Amino acid sequence: MQRRLKTLLFIAISIGAGILHAPAQTPGTTGKHLTENPAPLPGSLTTDQMQADFDTLRKALEEVHGGLYRFSTKPAINHLFDSCRARLNSIHSQRAFMILLFEMLAQLRDGHMRLEADAATTAALAQARLFPLRLMLEGDRLMVLYNDTPGDSTIRPGMELLTVNGHRAAHIIHTILPGISGDGFIETFKRKRLERSFAPFYWLYVDQATAFSITAKDNTGNTITTTLPGILNAAREQNRAGNPVNTPIITNLARLDSAKDNVSLRFINNTDLACLRIRTFGGDAFISTLDLVFQTLHDKKTKALILDLRGNGGGVDEYGAALVSQLTNKPFRYFDRIHLTSILPSFTSWKPGTVENLRNGVVTDPKGGYLVTPQLHTGVGGQNPAARPFTGKLFVLLDGGTFSTAADVTALLRHLTNATFIGEESGGAAEGNTSGLNALVKLPHSKLSLKIHLYEYWNAIPPGKKGRGTLPDHAVETHVADWLQGIDAPMKRALLLATTSKF
Incomplete structure (x- = not known):
């Protein structure tokens, strides 16, 4: 008998574990993204190549997936596959192909499903200047948990994020959140995934900017406007620890977290x-x-x-x-x-x-x-x-x-x-x-x-x-x-x- 391991697969397009999902819709419908014509990632694909890859993926899912029809009927899943394949004729980039697959897979409602990014996408993300704040969702509000810039002090933990590069926070949430895969019809897990990986989601679905014009509101109701430079994901934790604005919440969370033992x-x-x-x-x-x-x-x-x-x-x-x-x-x-x-x-x-x-x-x-x-x-x-x-x-x-x-x-x-x-x-x-x-x-x-x-x-x-x-x-x-x-x-x-x- 072999022990069976089941673990949480957090969303990120990171080296060795690229996981992103696009908006889940009723099978057969298409998702709406903030970026209607997404910028291409390195590499290109022909329609024939995308169709071949799509067919390979569909065949594998139908052959072995343990719960393919767990939350939907076989006719509905077939319709989902057919409608997504038909959309390949209008796709012209690797990035758009990825988004389509993420969108389709999210509709299977399998929280363990893991799509791994190609090497070019992983490398592009590793080199990208990403959104520099760690956020928490409170209803339709995006709250700042950490400021992951090296030293900015204008945006502080506890502030409410109102807009990013002109996009309203609630609009960003409702664009990305429905596309994150999770078990069944549970929203809490998807919200945790969005919190943990807001930056790569924003990079894929919203824009690939290297600087971020931000409006935020402090706890007295004052509005703050600033522009923050993007950061490398590899520098995020070091920046967080070194930025004094994070010290109070880091200290409190460490105390509340008690022992570090498993x-x-x-x-x-x-x-x-x-x-x-x-x-x-x-x-x-x-x-x-x-x-x-x-x-x-x-x-x-x-x-x-x-x-x-x-x-x-x-x-x-x-x-x-x-x-x-x-x-x-x-x-x-x-x-x-x-x-x-x-x-x-x-x-x-x-x-x-x-x-x-x-x-x-x-x-x-x-x-x-x-x-x-x-x-x-x-x-x-x-x-x-x-x-x-x-x-x-x-x-x-x-x-x-x-x-x-x-x-x-x-x-x-x-x-x-x-x-x-x-x-x-x-x-x-x-x-x-x-x-x-x-x-x-x-x-x-x-x-x-x-x-x-x-x-x-x-x-x-x-x-x-x-x-x-x-x-x-x-x-x-x-x-x-x-x-x-x-x-x-x-x-x-x-x-x-x-x-x-x-x-």
């Missing part, structure tokens, strides 16, 4: 209440560390636990199941089933033994394709509770960055426990996702490539609202203004609920 436990005031933060479901020491944490909770007779899964992008399936086993005292199912469309892709090469393991570890699905057995993945078998599970009051912090395995965990905890959820809707679908084992298809002319995942996971939970995440019992938004004051609003609410609960 798995960290701290007690609040006394041993009755603890906070467990898990950043990812990964690392060779994960299981042993988890066992030690829950042994400590047992020894100290802890009555309430805050589990912080915010920003946890996922990891190893079995690690997620191990955490759930520490929080229930009854046997349970983790995955209801894992479905595969194919176990022998025609377009990729796997490590020796992979195909043999698949053949020995699946059975034929009467509805088509294959079903994974416990021999291949223990997650589809019965799960036992841990020796000393925690059964006290449980409070779970989650947000749009709670994705993949972390989202599976929140879904199972919603089903199996009486946990209280605080924050925002999880970024990953509660019902499961398409991830795990992948097959790489390389497009010969554009040099783009796509990792297509084969495992269609279905979590062992009752049916819910299709394509939605785990919803909070207490919705608490995060604002830059809170961080500037050293306040973690979701954690503050969790502490209030925990300390006023009867144990």
Whole structure:
């Protein structure tokens, strides 16, 4: 049995991991971009070359994608493919071809899908002077989180960005956001992706300017107008740390972030209440560390636990199941089933033994394709509770960055426990996702490539609202203004609920 890794793939056209998506529309419609005639990236493609690459991509998706029709019907997806192919006759640049593919793939609603940029685009982005601010979304507002210029002091964390090069902030958001891929119909994850990679999105969809005329508003209502030079992405973190305007929020966030360990436990005031933060479901020491944490909770007779899964992008399936086993005292199912469309892709090469393991570890699905057995993945078998599970009051912090395995965990905890959820809707679908084992298809002319995942996971939970995440019992938004004051609003609410609960 091989551990199955599911992780969050953040959007960026960066060296080695180029991921961008264009606006998702109803299948068969076209997206509207701020740049109607995008500037070409290095290289050019003929219509015949684009059609050949498109057909290669479509065939690969239809052959192996585990959940191609998970959120739409086969006729609707076929119509999407056909209409996008027809648009190739009006495309005249590599950049426009990329945008079309990103747009099409976003409509498949697969948050794990990963389109990797060609070398020329990756190099162009690495050399580009990009938008120099890190932003957060608060509704339809763009708020400055960091000023990533080397020394500008006119734009400060906490200001609201009003326009960039004449484009209104809300217009930019609503142009880019619908095109970012995510699980199902969840918006929180897409918003997190936009926050993390606003600069490359702006570069692709809005303009490739090297300087940015900005209007912003401070917390007193005064409007500030300035022009900031673009920055190299490689210099962003160094600039951020060296610019004094960022010092207060960097200091506050470092304090609020607590321990840097992947798995960290701290007690609040006394041993009755603890906070467990898990950043990812990964690392060779994960299981042993988890066992030690829950042994400590047992020894100290802890009555309430805050589990912080915010920003946890996922990891190893079995690690997620191990955490759930520490929080229930009854046997349970983790995955209801894992479905595969194919176990022998025609377009990729796997490590020796992979195909043999698949053949020995699946059975034929009467509805088509294959079903994974416990021999291949223990997650589809019965799960036992841990020796000393925690059964006290449980409070779970989650947000749009709670994705993949972390989202599976929140879904199972919603089903199996009486946990209280605080924050925002999880970024990953509660019902499961398409991830795990992948097959790489390389497009010969554009040099783009796509990792297509084969495992269609279905979590062992009752049916819910299709394509939605785990919803909070207490919705608490995060604002830059809170961080500037050293306040973690979701954690503050969790502490209030925990300390006023009867144990």
